[in-house]
Amino acid sequence: MSPRRSSKRSGPRSARKRVALGAAVAAVTVGALLIVQNSFAATIPGLGASRQGAQTGTGFGAAGSGLRFAGIGGSTRVASTGDKAGNCPDAHIVVTRASTEAPGTGIIGSLATAVTRASDQTITVEATDYPAALNPYPPSVAAGTQALTAQLTNEATNCPATKIVVMGYSQGAHVIGDVLAGTGRVAGFTPSAAIGTGVSDKVVAVILMGDPRYVPGKSFNAGTSRTKGLFARGNDAALDAFADRTQSYCDTGDTFCASGASVAVHLSYTRKYNKVAEDFVLSRIGG
Numbered sequence: 001m002s003p004r005r006s007s008k009r010s011g012p013r014s015a016r017k018r019v020a021l022g023a024a025v026a027a028v029t030v031g032a033l034l035i036v037q038n039s040f041a042a043t044i045p046g047l048g049a050s051r052q053g054a055q056t057g058t059g060f061g062a063a064g065s066g067l068r069f070a071g072i073g074g075s076t077r078v079a080s081t082g083d084k085a086g087n088c089p090d091a092h093i094v095v096t097r098a099s100t101e102a103p104g105t106g107i108i109g110s111l112a113t114a115v116t117r118a119s120d121q122t123i124t125v126e127a128t129d130y131p132a133a134l135n136p137y138p139p140s141v142a143a144g145t146q147a148l149t150a151q152l153t154n155e156a157t158n159c160p161a162t163k164i165v166v167m168g169y170s171q172g173a174h175v176i177g178d179v180l181a182g183t184g185r186v187a188g189f190t191p192s193a194a195i196g197t198g199v200s201d202k203v204v205a206v207i208l209m210g211d212p213r214y215v216p217g218k219s220f221n222a223g224t225s226r227t228k229g230l231f232a233r234g235n236d237a238a239l240d241a242f243a244d245r246t247q248s249y250c251d252t253g254d255t256f257c258a259s260g261a262s263v264a265v266h267l268s269y270t271r272k273y274n275k276v277a278e279d280f281v282l283s284r285i286g287g
Helices: 002-043 047-056 109-118 137-158 171-181 240-245 269-285
Strands: 067-070 075-079 091-096 123-127 163-169 203-209 246-249
Touching: 091 109, 091 137, 091 171, 109 123, 109 163, 109 269, 137 163, 137 171, 163 171, 163 269, 171 203, 171 240, 203 240, 203 269, 240 246, 246 269
Parallel strands: 075 123, 091 123, 091 163, 163 203, 203 246
Antiparallel strands: 067 075
């Protein structure tokens, strides 16, 4: 009788423990995401101005508008639309920002700027227009996947000789990987197939920073992490076909790409790796 009574009590107690544990994990995750939101905001120069521009119809948020600057060897523009047929650059960079960042290129836009300034070619830069929301996250990823697919398809159609570069941070990296390789069977996310090779073959360089779908042991990994991300890719959505043109930066302890506990690591990649990433992209586009 005693074992039966113990068994009856342990069932509800175990269930309560599981619920409590789930709530604790959720609370820690939400807390980390809030820190990421605030930390990203603190690291972006002129963020207040860009947000004001989005509200007033100027700056990054306005359709068709952009920030123009001269590169050392060429010229570039940041816009919300791609290039038109007959007016095509040597290379085109599509930047997909991180979660919670204001519309535009976000923190990884500094890498796009570095590449355009160092290149002797004419380069245009385009930001992916998507929510970049943390809550709810899966619908934001789905919207980003749809938006980036359209961007790449339009660029490849309008400018078939243009070399395409994609670079994304955090959720932006997640989106890029899903466009190139598909989502695969990952719970909670809207399934989507990989973009066609007629478009993906135009992509000559892929830069991923803090990718929540990071998989350790890949030849294209460029950081220190040996652990998988929160939504690690399966073999049904692998990026191996893009190995020679990809660099994925994820360091040990990163909360999202390495399932660790450090948001500071997650925010460190442009400061730590921009130069090596710049050299990689330049080598892929031909200087």
